[in-house]
Amino acid sequence: MELQKKNLSSEILKLYEEVTKSLEGRTLRVIMQRPSIGNSQAQYIHNDKGNFEIYITPELYSDYILSHELLHVYIAANGTLPILTSFDKNADETSKCLALLLNGIIQHKWIMNEQRHRNILGEKEFFKSMLTNLMDMSYNESSIASENFHIINTIYEFISNYYEHINTIEESLGKRYPLSLAYAKELFEERSNYDLSSPFYARRYIVRIINKWIEWFAKDGRQYDFLKREIVVKPVFSERQLNTVAEAILGMDRRNDGVYCFYTKVDNQKCCPNFKPNINSLDQGKKMLNVNVLSLLLDKLELPYYIDDRKGNWTRKNCRVLAY
Structure with missing residues (x-):
């Protein structure tokens, strides 16, 4: 309806x-x-x-x-804030959930401040209802961390949005979900190392959380390296990097169906949507990286990216929000 x-x-x-x-x-x-x-x-x-x-x-x-x-x-x-994550249409549910979660983490403080500025009431009631819903869930916490994927991320987002109520959150959820609360707090504590208003540092934080989850899944004997290729985290460059040969910054992968993508070499994270350039092999693609300046290549292919001087000034190029 x-x-x-x-x-x-x-x-x-x-x-x-x-x-x-x-x-x-x-x-x-x-x-x-x-x-x-x-x-x-x-x-x-x-x-x-x-x-x-x-x-x-x-x-x-x-x-x-x-x-x-x-x-x-x-x-x-x-384009009020940087929107850095998206996912492939056929992505695994885990990739979709993480991409949506991490976009939300970057945006929620701005949204909540805007709601207050517009005098939209209901924040206290929403906090109480969220806490009640978490306590009333018919969910039995597993002793295996990765099996608590959804509840860990829900608590992580809850803490991120309402850290001023951390004592109430810990007191209420500590007995119900002790393991999930500990993992959620670990994700949240990573934030103190990053200024999320900067696309450069926000991207670093996002990739850090993706890597954390890959690590936790691996500890439980589950291979989730595909998160590095199913979650797109738009690249963020300095002006100096944009004037560098593309091959120094980007790597290239090819799927069996002939679709290509770039990843950032520094963190091995997919950084653009899939595309089909006019090439016949991965070797040709790598040659394309080797003979093009980064900015010219990205603009020629109309691939989205951000420019950040790490001093509070940033802009975006070729960006539209991807379907998710």
């Missing part, structure tokens, strides 16, 4: 109209249906046609939740 504008409060209607105006011809639908990816209660999707959809679990709807998703769409449409 699609939400009707006539049912919106005046504050939310004002935000809705502001967001839809910024879409420049693209459409937005709000669908009262549980999201299909992960265990989120609400989620926005930028689909293959460039249009936006917001999915909200009907029984959990509130103006606060809708405004949160509307502001995600606003960021995506206006």
